[in-house]
Amino acid sequence: MTSRTIVEKAPREPEDTLAPAPAKGLRGHPWLTLFAVAIGVMMVALDGTIVAIANPAIQKDLGASLADVQWITNGYMLALAVSLITAGKLGDRFGHRQTFLIGIAGFAASSAAIGLSGSVTLVIVFRVLQGLFGALLMPAALGLLRATFPAEKLNMAIGIWGMVIGASTAGGPILGGVLVEHVSWQSVFFINVPVGVLALLFGLVILRDHRAENAPKSFDIGGIVLLSQAMFCLIWALIKGSEWGWGDWRTIGFLGAAVVLFVVFALSQKNVREPLIPLAMFRSVPLSAGVVLMVLMAFAFMGGLFFVTFYLQNVHGMSPVDSGLHLLPLTGMMIVGSPLAGVAITRFGPRVPLVGGMVSVAIAMFGMSQLTIGTGTLTMSLWFALLGFGLAPVMVGATEVIVGNAPMELSGVAGGLQQAAMQVGGSLGTAVLGAVMAAQxxxxxxxxxxxxxxxxxxxxxxxxxxxxxxxxxxxxxxxxxxxxxxxxxxxxxxxxxSGMSSAFMVAGIVAVVAALVATLTKRGANAEAGMGAGHI
Incomplete structure (x- = not known):
């Protein structure tokens, strides 16, 4: 098989993997599959932001140091980011259904273990496990959607999937504030147990195992080690850079090590029979553009949102719950906009919605750079709503571009790339915009x-x-x-x-660059091949 074949012409696959026939009964039903997947994805996305609200209570209850509390977040983030692509490969090899179910069970069990922990050390250990199991289920969720939905319905499914992630991420601080204030910090983790059990039951009954005819049969162990080390060095440098200083030898050393390891990894992939990431995937300009776009979107969004919470709580004096409520325009527009974006992308292709979405994000960021101490709720809400309106088509469209331009047997790897791009972009945005803020x-x-x-x-x-x-x-x-x-x-x-305004200006410029990158995207090559091949 040539590299050109991998990228531009997916091998012929069985009918049920490329264009599924109408499902009989519950198992494999596309919309029920989406429901089952969404429950698990909601649990992981919620955990990404809900825990930050619980950190002060954990510190007080367990007598943790500031470094310990940072590790509660950093351990989870590192485990998730380092493992995503490898986890996607596991799904491609052993089946996305099995990987998803293991991820759900492990995530719920590790959440329960955190709630029962009596020391901060155990909390950190189980948070790392949470990240590893979260990495298993996130790419598997996209792989299941790709394999279950016919091409003409995939964008709508990804739209709803994006809606769940957006709503869960933005809703985390609200729910976390309520639980910590009225129950306990342990409840923030215990809530994952009933949700996980529900997702596991639905998954066992509904999810159907889909495997491409030419799915990978072996693993590139050396590639896994190299990529994991490279991702660790990169994310760790971004996490610690503001503390150490960006010119500190430790920061430069970790960034340099990441570059070297990424280069060695790329070279190693040329000589492996079944590489972890076939580099020929990136000969697809739309797929590469989708990955870059996801990094830039996460840079602007997550980096900017980092300051919004401080602005609302520390400048305007709002409680965590009130600040979360003030972000409801952003959440609401993502909830409404994601399915609509799926419809628009299905009808018109991803390019125009993606460009328009990033332009909206850029305008919102430039608008938020004008916020002052006395800015009222209405003005803030308008900018937050515009930001959510812009993010919705980007979250949906960039995901479809990445997953849709990868062959079916690499859908898990593509899902891992999508999630890894978000993690890298978010970490990079928080680090760079934090440095801009600090300098100002x-x-x-x-x-x-x-x-x-x-x-x-x-x-x-x-x-x-x-x-x-x-x-x-x-x-x-x-x-x-x-x-x-x-x-x-x-x-x-x-x-x-003043520092926040400078950071938002940089985020706006990054969003403009992302809009230019979005002009290089197009509908997934494999999706085009399957258009009209099946119906739900």
Whole structure:
């Protein structure tokens, strides 16, 4: 098989894998499959944001240090990002149904174990396991949708799938705030148990195993090790860069190691009989553009959203629940827009919706760069709604472009690429925009402090104040007179908002670049071949 064949002309596959016949009974029914998959995906997407609300309570209850609490998030993120592509390959080899069910069971079990843990060490260990099992089920979910839905219905299915992810991600802080405030931090994890049991039962009854005729028969163990090490070095450098400093030898060392390992991995793939990622996949310009687009979208969205929570809670003084409610316009537009985007992409192809979506994201980011301390709810809601409206077609369309331009036997790898691109983009966006924010705060703080005629501070005190202001917190010491406290709060919030504005401007520019990348996309080659071949 030549590399050209892999990319541009998928091998002929059995009728039930490329264009499924109408399902008889429950097993394999496309819309029921989507429902079963959505329950599991919801559980993982929700966990990505809900836990952040529980971290302060975990720290207090278990006597954890700040580094321990960071590892609760970082351990999960690292395990998820490092394992996604390998997990997708496992699904291609052993079947996406089996991989999905194992992922669901493991995720629910590790969630229960976290809730029962009496030490922060155990919490971190089981969070890593959570990430590994989450990596198993996310690419498998896309593989199941690709194999179950005929081509003309796939975009709608991915639209609903994207809606579930968007709603769960944005709804995490709201649900987390309610559970932590009224129940306990353990309930944030225990809630996954009944959801996981429900998803497992539906999966056992409904999901049908689909395997391509030429699915991989072996594993590239060396490639798995190299790619895992490369992803670890990259994500770890992005996580720790703001703490170490971007010019620190440790940050540069991990980034350099990631580059070297990625190069060695790419070279190794040319000499393996069944490579982990056939490099010929990337000869498909639309598929490559879809991966880049997903990275840039996640960069702008997740990096920007990182500051929004601080802005709402620390500048406007909202509770976690109130700040989550203020993000409902974003969530609502993603819920409404994702299925509509699936319809539009099916009818017109992905290019126009993707370009339009990223233009909307760019406008929203530039608009959010104009937020001030006194910006009202209506103005914020308009920008949040426009952001959600733009994200919906990008989430759906980029996923379809990546998965649809990969051959059926690599649908799991394609799903892993899609999820890995989101993780890398989100980590990169948070790191880069955080660095932009930090630089702006450091550049303005001293002058703003003097302009407000506040008592002079030495460089060490200024550094401490800067660290607090970078998350929107006024550095007010106990016993500070009220009139001085008000001035410090004004300086802190003004400086924070200025840094946030710069970060949103950069995110807007990235979104414009993403809109240009979106012009290179087109409907999946395999989807085109299957159009009209089956009906639900």
């Amino acid at each position: 705060v450091d550049a303005e703080l001293e002058d703003n402090w003097k302009a407000a005629e506040l008592p002079p501070v030495d460089p060490a005190q200024l550094d401490q104040a800067s660290a607090a202001i970078k998350v929107g917190m006024p550095p007010i010491a106990p016993g500070t007179p009220p009139e001085i406290s008000v001035k410090i709060a004004d300086v802190a919030h003004d400086t924070f908002v």
